[in-house]
Amino acid sequence: MSVLFVLLPAALLFAAGAVVAFIWAARTGQFDDLDTDALRPLWDDDARK
Amino acid sequence: MSANTVVNPEFAARSTEQVACAHCSLPVPAGLIEPGAAAQFCCHGCRTVYEVIHSSGLDRYYALRPADSSGVAPARTTGRSYAEFDDSAFREMHCQAQPGGVYSIELFLEGVHCAACVWLVEKLPLIAPGVVSARLELRRSLLRLTWDPGGGALSTAARALDSLGYSPHPARDVAKRTIRRREDARLLVRIGVAGAIAGNVMLLGFALYSGMFAVMEPQYQALFRVLSMVLTVVSLAWPGSMFFRGAWAAIRTRTAHLDLPIAIGLAAGGVAGVVNTLLGRGEIYFDSLAVLVFALLVGRWVQYRQQRWASDAVEMLYSLTPSAVRLIEGDAIREAPIEVVKRGDLVEVRGNETVPVDGDVVNGESSIDQSLLTGESRPTHVAGGDRVCAGTINISSPLRIRVTAAGEETRVGKLLRIVEECAARPAPMVRLADRMAGWFTAAVLALAAITVVVWMVIDPARAIDNATALLIVTCPCALGLTTPLAVTIAIGRAAKRGILIKGGDTLERLARPGRMILDKTGTLTQGRVSIVRWCGADWARPLVAAIESNSAHPVARAFVEAFRADADVSLKPGGAITTLGAGVAGRVGAREVCVGSAAWVRSRASREAQGIASHVDQFLSEGLAPVLVAVDGEIVAAAGVGDALRDDSRGALDWLRSRGWGVELLSGDHADVVKRVAGDLGIAEQDARGGRLPEQKLEYVRSAQSAGDAVMVGDGVNDAAALAAAHVGIAVHGGAEASLAAADVYLNRPGLTPIVELIQASRRTFAAIRRTLAISLGYNLTGAALAMTGILNPLIAAILMPVSSFTVLAMALGVRTFGGRR
Structure with a gap:
C-alpha cells in the first residue's frame, strides 16, 4: 500500500500536464471559434488532390 | 361618395410558376425567366455571383451547400470600387502590420449563412492576388484576412468578396475585441484549473469517504487529507480569487453582492480545513469547496459568453454602416x-x-x-x-x-457624444440575486453566531466545526447559478428569434410592468411613405399605377406598391413628365392622367368630383399629405399619403396595456401627425407628445426615470440618447446605427411583436428564477438545520450541494421561454 505515496503525486503530475496543455490551448485561441473548424475537415479533400 | 379604403401595401403578386434560381435556389419571378437558358436567376446579384464562381472554377460551392434553403437570401453585390480600403488613413485605422511585410485586417461580411460560404470565402487567395490567407468565423461572419501589399491591393480582395456576394466592412473596435478575447481566455484557464482540481479532490474524497465506513490507516488518511488541502488551496488562491476580489469590492463600496456570501463560505471552509488537516483531526470539506469554485466559475462563464455574443452581433450591425x-x-x-x-x-x-x-x-x-x-x-x-x-x-x-x-x-456626431455620456452612466439597478445576497449574508452570519453560542453551552469542542459546516453548506451555489443560467438560456433563445439582448439586467427589468415610451416614426409606423387612405374612383387605380411605374420618387413607389394587385400590364404610360415637388402627368392609353400635390393638380384640372375637397381637409387634419388624381381633366380621387402604422402595432400595444404597462408616445414629428397616430392606437391625447428635439426626448426620459422605471423604444438617431438613458432601451428593426449602440435590446425582426415576446419571456424567466430560488433556499435551510444540530458531515454536504445545483440546472433548462400561450 505504501506505493500510494509515489503513485498519488505521480497521478497528480499527469493531471498537471493536462492542465498545462489546456492552458496553452486557451491562451493560443484554440477555443475562440468552435463552429467553423468543426466543418473544415469536410472540405479539405478536394484541395489536396 | 365611396368609403375610405385602407390599402394594404404588403400585398404582392405571386408568381404561379416556380423556377429555382441557379445561385440562391429561391423562386425566380415569372417576369425574369429566360426561356431556353440553362441557368435561371432571381436577380442581377445572383447572376453576377454565379458567373464569378463559375469562371473561378469554384462550382463545388453548390455541392457543399446544405439542401434546405432556410436563411438564404438572394445574393447582393454593390459593385463598389472599395478604393478607400487602399488609403493610408484606412490602413492605419483598421489594419495591423504582421511580420514578413504582410498586413491583417478583420472584416465583417454580409450574406454569410452556411458552411459552403466559409469554403468559398477561404478560397479567396485563389482569386484575389496578394491575399495570403483568409479565415472566416461562421458564427460572427468575421473574416480575418492577411495580405501582402506587394502582391495586390486590399481593394482587389474587397471587390472579389463583393463579387461573390459578401460585401466586406471593416470591423470596428478590434482593440476592444482583442482585450475581451484575452479576458475570455483567462476565465477559461481558471475554469480548466478549477475543474481539474475539483475532479482530483473528489477522487481523493471518495477514498476518504470509504475510509469512514472501513478502517483506514492513519498515515494514508493523512496523505489524502494533505493532498486535498494542497489542491484546494491552489483552487481557492487562483481560480477562486475572483470571488474574494468581488467580495472585497462589495465591502469597500458597501453594496450587496453575491460574491460576499460565496467568499465567506469559501474562506471559512478553507481556513477550518487547513487547520483541521494540520492538526490531524476534525472534518475537512475540501471536495465541496473545490467543486463549488468550479461550478460557480462555469455559471459565470456561460453568462459572459452569451452576453458577448449578443453584443458582437450588435457590433456587426454597427460595422455595416458606410465608412x-x-x-x-x-x-x-x-x-x-x-x-x-x-x-x-x-x-x-x-x-x-x-x-x-x-x-x-x-x-x-x-x-x-x-x-x-x-x-x-x-x-x-x-x-x-x-x-x-x-x-x-x-x-x-x-x-x-x-x-x-x-x-x-456634425449634428449627429454631437448627439452621439451625448449618447456615449448617457451609456457610460447606466441607470442604477440592483439585481435580484445581489439584492437577495445582502439578506442572505446577514441571515447566514446570524445563524452561524447562534450555532457557536448554543454549542459553546452544549459541547465547546464542536462549536467551531458546526459553525463552519453551516457556512459551507449554505454557500449560495444554487443562488449563484440560477440567475445566470436562466437569464443566459433566455438570452440565447431570444437571439434565435431575432431579439438581441446585451445585458442580463434587461430581462429582469422587463419582467415587471412599468412605463413604456415609444417613438413613432419607424417604430410604431413603417418609417416610409405609403398610401394610408384612398377615396374616390377605384377604376383609376390601374391608371395611377401605370403613370407612376417609371418614377423613383417615394410617393410614386408607394402608389406602385399599394396598387400592385390592380396593376394592368397592358396599360403603358406614354410621355409621362415629372415636375419636381409637384407630381407627374402623362398619357395612359387614351386617357390623360395627372397625379400630384393638391394645388398643382387643381391648376391643371377643370372639374372636381363631389366630396374630394372634404377628403383633402380631412387628410390635412390627420397630418397626411393629400395627393389628387385627375383623369381627362376631372379630379376623380384623393389619396392620403403618409407613414402607415405597422400591422402589429395596435395588437402589441393592446397586449402591453392589458399587462399593466403604461404606453406613451414621444416623437419628433409634427404634433398633428402624432395626434392622429395616437388616436389610431388608442393612446390618450395627453400621453402623445410630438415635435420633440432629441435633447428634449432625453430630458423627458430622464424625468420619467426619476418618477419610476421607464422603457424607451425607438429607432432613430434622435432616440439614441433617450435609449441610452432609459432603464431599458429597445431599438427596433431598421433603426439607425446610433440607436443600436445605445440600446440594451435590438430587435432584428420588423414590427412590435418581438417586444411582446420579449416581455413574455422576461416574465416567464423571472417566474422560473423565483421558483428555483425558493427550492435552493429550501436546500440551504435543510443544510443549515443539519449543520446547527451537528448531524452534518462532509459526506452529506458533498451529496446535498451537487443535488441542489442539478435541480437548479434542470429547472433553468425546463423553462418555456418563448411560444405557447400568451
Whole structure:
C-alpha cells in the first residue's frame, strides 16, 4: 500500500500536464471559434488532390 | 361618395410558376425567366455571383451547400470600387502590420449563412492576388484576412468578396475585441484549473469517504487529507480569487453582492480545513469547496459568453454602416475613408445612400429622408443652397455637397457624444440575486453566531466545526447559478428569434410592468411613405399605377406598391413628365392622367368630383399629405399619403396595456401627425407628445426615470440618447446605427411583436428564477438545520450541494421561454 505515496503525486503530475496543455490551448485561441473548424475537415479533400 | 379604403401595401403578386434560381435556389419571378437558358436567376446579384464562381472554377460551392434553403437570401453585390480600403488613413485605422511585410485586417461580411460560404470565402487567395490567407468565423461572419501589399491591393480582395456576394466592412473596435478575447481566455484557464482540481479532490474524497465506513490507516488518511488541502488551496488562491476580489469590492463600496456570501463560505471552509488537516483531526470539506469554485466559475462563464455574443452581433450591425465617401477632386471622384473628409471638401451622395457629412447642397435636386435624425416622416425636398445633415438618407438623385462639418462636429456626431455620456452612466439597478445576497449574508452570519453560542453551552469542542459546516453548506451555489443560467438560456433563445439582448439586467427589468415610451416614426409606423387612405374612383387605380411605374420618387413607389394587385400590364404610360415637388402627368392609353400635390393638380384640372375637397381637409387634419388624381381633366380621387402604422402595432400595444404597462408616445414629428397616430392606437391625447428635439426626448426620459422605471423604444438617431438613458432601451428593426449602440435590446425582426415576446419571456424567466430560488433556499435551510444540530458531515454536504445545483440546472433548462400561450 505504501506505493500510494509515489503513485498519488505521480497521478497528480499527469493531471498537471493536462492542465498545462489546456492552458496553452486557451491562451493560443484554440477555443475562440468552435463552429467553423468543426466543418473544415469536410472540405479539405478536394484541395489536396 | 365611396368609403375610405385602407390599402394594404404588403400585398404582392405571386408568381404561379416556380423556377429555382441557379445561385440562391429561391423562386425566380415569372417576369425574369429566360426561356431556353440553362441557368435561371432571381436577380442581377445572383447572376453576377454565379458567373464569378463559375469562371473561378469554384462550382463545388453548390455541392457543399446544405439542401434546405432556410436563411438564404438572394445574393447582393454593390459593385463598389472599395478604393478607400487602399488609403493610408484606412490602413492605419483598421489594419495591423504582421511580420514578413504582410498586413491583417478583420472584416465583417454580409450574406454569410452556411458552411459552403466559409469554403468559398477561404478560397479567396485563389482569386484575389496578394491575399495570403483568409479565415472566416461562421458564427460572427468575421473574416480575418492577411495580405501582402506587394502582391495586390486590399481593394482587389474587397471587390472579389463583393463579387461573390459578401460585401466586406471593416470591423470596428478590434482593440476592444482583442482585450475581451484575452479576458475570455483567462476565465477559461481558471475554469480548466478549477475543474481539474475539483475532479482530483473528489477522487481523493471518495477514498476518504470509504475510509469512514472501513478502517483506514492513519498515515494514508493523512496523505489524502494533505493532498486535498494542497489542491484546494491552489483552487481557492487562483481560480477562486475572483470571488474574494468581488467580495472585497462589495465591502469597500458597501453594496450587496453575491460574491460576499460565496467568499465567506469559501474562506471559512478553507481556513477550518487547513487547520483541521494540520492538526490531524476534525472534518475537512475540501471536495465541496473545490467543486463549488468550479461550478460557480462555469455559471459565470456561460453568462459572459452569451452576453458577448449578443453584443458582437450588435457590433456587426454597427460595422455595416458606410465608412466611405465619394470625394470630388477636380473632375475625378474617388472613394475615401470618412475620416479624411475636411470642412470645405466636395462630396457626392447618390440615391439611396446615407449622407455622410453636414453640408450645403451645391448641385443637384433630390428628396431627403430625415426620419432617423428628426423623426419627421415626410421626405424633404432639397436643392442647391439647402442644408443637409449627416445621418439622413438621400432618396432619389445624386447630390453634390460642400462639407460644413464632418465626424464629431456634425449634428449627429454631437448627439452621439451625448449618447456615449448617457451609456457610460447606466441607470442604477440592483439585481435580484445581489439584492437577495445582502439578506442572505446577514441571515447566514446570524445563524452561524447562534450555532457557536448554543454549542459553546452544549459541547465547546464542536462549536467551531458546526459553525463552519453551516457556512459551507449554505454557500449560495444554487443562488449563484440560477440567475445566470436562466437569464443566459433566455438570452440565447431570444437571439434565435431575432431579439438581441446585451445585458442580463434587461430581462429582469422587463419582467415587471412599468412605463413604456415609444417613438413613432419607424417604430410604431413603417418609417416610409405609403398610401394610408384612398377615396374616390377605384377604376383609376390601374391608371395611377401605370403613370407612376417609371418614377423613383417615394410617393410614386408607394402608389406602385399599394396598387400592385390592380396593376394592368397592358396599360403603358406614354410621355409621362415629372415636375419636381409637384407630381407627374402623362398619357395612359387614351386617357390623360395627372397625379400630384393638391394645388398643382387643381391648376391643371377643370372639374372636381363631389366630396374630394372634404377628403383633402380631412387628410390635412390627420397630418397626411393629400395627393389628387385627375383623369381627362376631372379630379376623380384623393389619396392620403403618409407613414402607415405597422400591422402589429395596435395588437402589441393592446397586449402591453392589458399587462399593466403604461404606453406613451414621444416623437419628433409634427404634433398633428402624432395626434392622429395616437388616436389610431388608442393612446390618450395627453400621453402623445410630438415635435420633440432629441435633447428634449432625453430630458423627458430622464424625468420619467426619476418618477419610476421607464422603457424607451425607438429607432432613430434622435432616440439614441433617450435609449441610452432609459432603464431599458429597445431599438427596433431598421433603426439607425446610433440607436443600436445605445440600446440594451435590438430587435432584428420588423414590427412590435418581438417586444411582446420579449416581455413574455422576461416574465416567464423571472417566474422560473423565483421558483428555483425558493427550492435552493429550501436546500440551504435543510443544510443549515443539519449543520446547527451537528448531524452534518462532509459526506452529506458533498451529496446535498451537487443535488441542489442539478435541480437548479434542470429547472433553468425546463423553462418555456418563448411560444405557447400568451
